[in-house]
Amino acid sequence: MQAVQMSVYSPKLNVDINDISTPKIKDNQLLIKVMVAGVDPHIVLALTGKVKLFGRYDFPKTLGNELSGIVVEVGSQVNKFNAGDYVYTMPPLDDMGAFAEYIAVDADYVAQMPENLSFAQAAAVPLSGLTIMQILQMVKPKAGERLFISGGTGGFGQVAVPYAISKGLQVTVSGSKPSREIAEKLNAGFIDYMSTDYDQHEHIYDYVIDTRGVETVRKHLKLLKPGGRMISLNGGPNKRFAQRNQNFSYSRKILFSLIGFVLDNLAQLSKVQYDFLYVEANGEQLKQVTKFIEQTHFEPIIDSEYSFLQVNEAIKKITTQQSQGKVLLNLENTY
Structure with missing residues (x-):
């Protein structure tokens, strides 16, 4: 083959x-x-x-x-x-x-x-569906809380946004100007990252999902309310991620804690929390995604x-x- x-x-x-x-x-x-x-x-x-x-x-x-x-x-x-x-x-x-x-x-x-x-x-669907499900299981949000997803009109967001909305969250995404139409189809708020002053959105979100990585983490941390949580998919592991995974060796936990030291400190200075997710395969969770799709008649873009x-x-x-x-x-x- x-x-x-x-x-x-x-x-x-x-x-x-x-x-x-x-x-x-x-x-x-x-x-x-x-x-x-x-x-x-x-x-x-x-x-x-x-x-x-x-x-x-x-x-x-x-x-x-x-x-x-x-x-x-x-x-x-x-x-x-x-x-x-x-x-x-x-x-x-x-x-x-x-x-x-x-x-x-x-x-x-x-x-x-x-x-x-x-x-x-x-x-x-599978990777994006499992990712948003595992994030929400980790942070346990309440209905009405506000979630920001960087670049949320791409492959991840087009599954994550409707799933998060179905759980009662108010979702905003960022993207280039042509992405606004996709955001509207997803029933999400929109920030044009090329022209909008992010300062206008500081300290209003309970959660941020970062899909871009280290170069945007500092910018996105400012969007969080005090006590808010950032979950990065690309920024790198940290101490909290290492402690959550019992299968890691002691030396790997130390390594991940050192790698995430700067990001953890940046978050602490902003009075928020940084975390990292490396999505895991899970057929039972995927069945739950299937149930969501069939019940809502969701069709990915x-x-x-x-x-x-x-x-x-x-x-x-x-x-x-x-x-x-x-x-x-x-x-x-x-x-």
Whole structure:
């Protein structure tokens, strides 16, 4: 079968399409024929080596973190899925593989596709859906509180915003001027980050989800009320993140605490709290996302869809941070 693979960490972001063996499943796994895969910013972090803090890949490594597809083989210990099922999934981030014709995934990470979504729409959901669900479970917000999502009209926001609104939160997003229309469709407030004076929005949000990273953390911390919380997806781990994960070694906890020292201190000076999330695969939570989608008839916004051979263009699109919705890689026509 064909697969998109990286063979080295590099800032060039170029990948190769290689012929590799179709994976053989374990007793607790499913073999899934991939129809559509989501292209997300974690791909860039993987290619450039920024994820080495969490574990190194064995090369060559097949890329791709989320997908929709059709079950073609079921492990002997799996009883909740059958061949022919339409499913979607986010495998663990350290065990990617969605950019391939077939993928073997532990059944515990898989859920039935929402009945109202196409393969393309379903592939836009898993990583973003699990991320916002895990953030809200961590901070436990109250209805009526205010949430700001930086760059919230892209692939993450187009799932995160409606899910957060369904929990009673007032959501505002930032983006370039053309993103305003997307924000309105999502029923979110909007800040044009190119022209709006952020000082006008200081100290009014209970929570900030940072998707941009270290260069914007200081700016976004100012948006929080005293006692507010920032959860970063890209700013880097910190002491609180390390303490929350019992599987980390003592030395890794010390490392993450040192890495996050500056950000933690910046937050403390602003009388707010900084935290970091590295989303985890979870099939049961994905089922809850499915329930939300089917009950609300939610349909994710798609920015663009690339063919398998256009994978480098798809990754380049992600680096612009100008996506109006989700970027997808269509594998349906590669067989």
